[in-house]
Amino acid sequence: MILSINSLGVTLGDPLFSDLNLTISKGDRIGLVAANGRGKSTLMGCMAGTVEPTSGEITRARGLRIGHVEQHIAPERLSQTLYDLVLSALPPDQADFEAWRVDVVLGDLQVPYELQQKPLSELSGGWQRTALLAAAWVTEPDLLLLDEPTNHLDLHRIGLLQNWLGALPRDTPVLITSHDRAFLDATTNRTLFLRAERSRVFQLRFTKARVALDEADEADERRFANDLNKATQLRKQAAKLKNIGINSGSDLLITKTKQLTERAAKIEAATKPAHQDRSAGDIKLTNSGTHAKALITLDDVAVTTPDDRLLYTTGKKWITQGDRIVLLGTNETGKTQLVKMIHRALLNEEPSIKCAPSVALGYSDQHLSQLDDADTPMTAVAGQFDVGDQRARGLLAATGVNIQMQDTKIGALSGGQKARLAMLILRLQRPNFYLLDEPTNHLDIEGQEALEEELIAHGASCLLVSHDRSFLRNVGNRFWQIERKRLIEVDDPEAFLNAELG
Structure with missing residues (x-):
């Protein structure tokens, strides 16, 4: 046993989780799964000792060293170089004589030397995250x-x-929270579904654990219905015996009536309803349709950098109704540039790309820049669309933006709330073509699955860019790949994914 959790709970207004029991042993690779804002980071903080639980206890092995890789770097550390951040994780006496440990870890994580010497404030979020991982691992947790x-x-x-996680010593336990389903499947052997009540642990990777969870919830639902039915039948029997007992003056029947009623009450008190997760917010889309066969026509379009350096040419390509095209390409090859060019074309600002006049665009980029952080959710919805204030508030609440947040600045919303708000605005625009650049950024697993279902169920036409393997596999029915300065069509994404993942 490395760490044991017993009856742990944290309440912040509402319970995030309660009565949680979990034992972490050597060799465990645990996926921690829950919707946004449901306590995953809080639970990790409890394990690391930085968050005090409301109830329960955590027992740690003597001398246990925990490496906790949080989501964000503290603002006061952004002026440090990546190298210095990792070095500062070592105790001062060790840092003086064993700085080579930093070089080893950064080498294992394949961090280029020139990036090691840059201030963290100048690095991307991905490299900042890598720096935090290196700082945790250099301490040999x-x-x-x-x-x-x-x-x-x-x-x-x-x-x-x-690959790095796969190469760690086998007995080193790892707890991972992620919304990347394929990543969880590749890196874990157990799954904890964190819930306000009755969290569940399965000795399975995410995809199989999700099936097991659904089966367990269905069994709970059947058991709950059966128990309620038993209690109802007992109360009916008690009511009949009570009438007979009163009419006949039988004390025995009155006693029997009381016993049946008590049994029914015990069953009702013991039974618990099946788990109903609080939704993080609905994602609903629409498809207004069009009679045009070709929505977008690319006639050997040159895709260039902002300084006019050629990245690739498209050849002759068409996007037709019902096409859900995934754009594949390595980093910096120009996926986002093509998305931006099509976006400009649909705004009549890019003459090299032809668009059918009837195309109604729904656009979302990876930074959700279509949202104005200085705006409020209410003005973003009621101010743009003829829905009325009352319906706007109802739509926002269903999207996961509660009444208290509806008149605050969009900048104050969580990433998940912003993503759901962006999807609501897309829906209200009633598009027949979706242009989506990394639409699953900030969406939890529930949101990703809802977006998948909506795009497929409505026969939506779309061009999308995504690094989420599960999402692009599930949604895409056509695949365009940037290769050797040409845009080619491939049958499926697997060869590209395998090459990228090494």
Whole structure:
């Protein structure tokens, strides 16, 4: 036993989780799964000793060293170089004589030397996350806690991280929270579904554990219905005996009536309803349709950098109704440039790309820049669309933006709330073509699955860029790949994914 959790609970207004029991042993690779804002980071903080639980206890092995990789770097550390951040994780006496440990860890994580010497403030979110991982691992922890380690990473870096985790000593336990389903499947052997009540642990990777969870919830639902039915039948019997007992003056029947009623009450008190998770917010889309066959026509378009350096040419390509095209390419090859060019074309600002006049665009980029952080959710919805204030508030609440947040600045929303708000605005625009650059950024697993289902169920036409393997595999029915300065069509994404992931 490395760490044992017994009846642990944290309440912040509402319970995040309660009565949680978990034992972490050598060799465990645990995926921690829950919707946004449901306590994953809080639980990791409890394990690391930085958050005080409301109830229960945590027992740690004597001398246990925990490496906790959080989601964000403290602002006061952003002026440090990547190298210095990792070095500062070592005790001062060790840092003086064993700085070579930093070089080893950064080498294992394949951090280029020139990036090691840059201030963290100048690095991308992905490299900042890598710096935090290196700082945790250089201390040689006995338990590694990784909070959203794939955020901001492209497929190549995700592959490197997967391989790095696979190469760790087998007896080193790791707890990972992630919304990347394929990453969880590749790196874990147990799954904890964290819930406000009755969290569940399975000795399975995410995909199989998810099936087991659904089966367990269905069994709970059947058991609850059966128990309620038993209690109802007992109360009916008690009511009949009570009438007979009163009419006949039988004390025995009155006593029997009381016993049946008590049995029914015990069953009702013991039974618990099946788990109903509080939704983080609905994602609903629409498809307004069009009679045009070709929505977008690319006639050997040159895709260039902002300074006019050629990245690739498209050849002759068409996007037609019902096409859900995934754009594949290594980092910096120009996926986002093509998305931006099509976006400009649909705004009549890019003459090299032809668009059908009836195309109604729904656009979302990876930074959600279509949202104005200085705006409020209410003005973003009621101010743009003729829905009325009351319906706007109802739509926002269903999207996961509660009444208290609806009149605050969009900048104050969480990443998940912003993503759901962006999807609501897309829906209200009633598009027939979706242009989506990294749409699953900030969405939890529930949100990703909802977005997948909506795109497929409505026969939506879309061009999308995504680093989420599960999402692009599930949604895509056509695949365009940037290769050797040409845009080619491939049958499926697997060869590209395998090459990227190494």
